[in-house]
Amino acid sequence: MAENAFTLITGRTIKQGIHLDDKMSDGYRDAAAICEMSPAAMENIKVKDGSTVLVSTEYGEVVVTAMKNTGNPDDLMFIPMGPWANAVVDPDTGGIGMPGFKGIEATVEPTDKGVRSVRELISLYREETG
Numbered sequence: 001m002a003e004n005a006f007t008l009i010t011g012r013t014i015k016q017g018i019h020l021d022d023k024m025s026d027g028y029r030d031a032a033a034i035c036e037m038s039p040a041a042m043e044n045i046k047v048k049d050g051s052t053v054l055v056s057t058e059y060g061e062v063v064v065t066a067m068k069n070t071g072n073p074d075d076l077m078f079i080p081m082g083p084w085a086n087a088v089v090d091p092d093t094g095g096i097g098m099p100g101f102k103g104i105e106a107t108v109e110p111t112d113k114g115v116r117s118v119r120e121l122i123s124l125y126r127e128e129t130g
Contacts, residue, residue, distance in 0.1 A: 003044045006037070006077040008057065008106040010085040023082075023118055032082035033115045035108065036069035041077070047110045054111040055079065055088055057104050062087035062121075063113045077108060083121045 019028035035055055047053055049068040054061055055077070062084050072078060079085040089104060116124070 004107050004109055006041070006075055006106050006108060008055070008077050008079065008088065008104040009102045010079050010081045010089065013080045016080045016082060028082075029115065029117060030065075032080045033064045033084045034067045034080065035064045036067045036072055036078040037108070038072040038074045038076075039068050039070060040074045041072070042066060042068060044074075045108055045110065047108075052111050052113060052115060053108050054113065055106055055108050057088040057106045059090055059104075060087045063111055063115050065115055066108075077106065083118050084115075086125075087121065 013031065015031035016028070019025055019031055022028060035053055042049065045053075047066045049066060051066050052063050053066045054063055064079060064084050069078065079088070088106065
């Protein structure tokens, strides 16, 4: 496995939940547009806590903020459910209405690009789906 290859999982967080009533807010973006990785993983891909990273999967890519999480295994990364995670998860719901949010192969690399707002992401989704 390449040192920038990870298994992506998503889920809900308390910080994200606090801001659910205002998804256009900076607070929501700061809570949901993140990628948590172990300190060793961050060191391996040469990113610092709070820097931006490009997360890529076979379903898409998104820029989020790297966050250190000492509880994560070195080969696992976590992005809270929301517009940023939606950019990189499998959109096929398999008829149950819920995409696959766990066990997605992903790569992560440092980037100078900024994190997009919810409005910007939604505009991109609309362009892609025509």
